[in-house]
Amino acid sequence: MDPNISKAVQEFKKTIEHLRSEYSRLQIGRANPSLVEEVQVEAYGTKQALKSLAAISVPEATTLQIQPWDRGALGAIETAIKNSNLNLNPINNGTVILLKMPPLTEERRKDLVKLVHQHAEHARIAIRNSRGTAHTAFKQMEQNKEMTEDDRRHAEKQLQDEVDKANKEIEESAKKKEEDIMKV
Secondary structure, eight states: OOHHHHHHHHHHHHHHHHHHHHHHHSOOSSOOGGGTTTOEEEETTEEEEGGGTEEEEEEETTEEEEEESSGGGHHHHHHHHHHSTTOOOEEEOSSOEEEEOOOOOHHHHHHHHHHHHHHHHHHHHHHHHHHHHHHHHHHHHHHTTSSOHHHHHHHHHHHHHHHHHHHHHHHHHHHHHHHHHHOO
16 A cells, blocks of 8 residues: 555544544533543643543443542642533532533534534544645655556545545444434
8 A cells, every 4th residue: 555545544543533532522411531531620730631630430320420639639620620611510529529411402412413513524624634635645756757647546546445434434423423412
């Protein structure tokens, strides 16, 4: 396989992985540690991701439990969650912080579905950009007599097959997430 195609395929995989990571952060009424792992907490004189300050677990389907390794960080964690745009109300009982996931309204579900489609479109754009970079490299190689026109066309066909696979994966991922969101 052409190194430019291999590089593009690696970019496709990174894009799809990023998309899945974005989907896991969407709040869909069920508790998921990835929802709060990256919340930035001001502790020990610096901002840190919540996951580096506490253990995050799911004791019930709609509850997240955050247990800091240092109880002194409880207040900072609570403040960071309140200040994040997650619309969650932390309950601090002195040893752990509990986060109850509110049930989704129909309107919120529709908003989340729009967000899913937005993320999918951003992923497709990233795939197109990677494809464009590879196409440019093929044309440059053809101009430099490093590849023939037939080789370029063959490489472009191989690349398009990989693009189609990646787009299909994005579409399936978006459809699955949409189904998860709309499930009552």
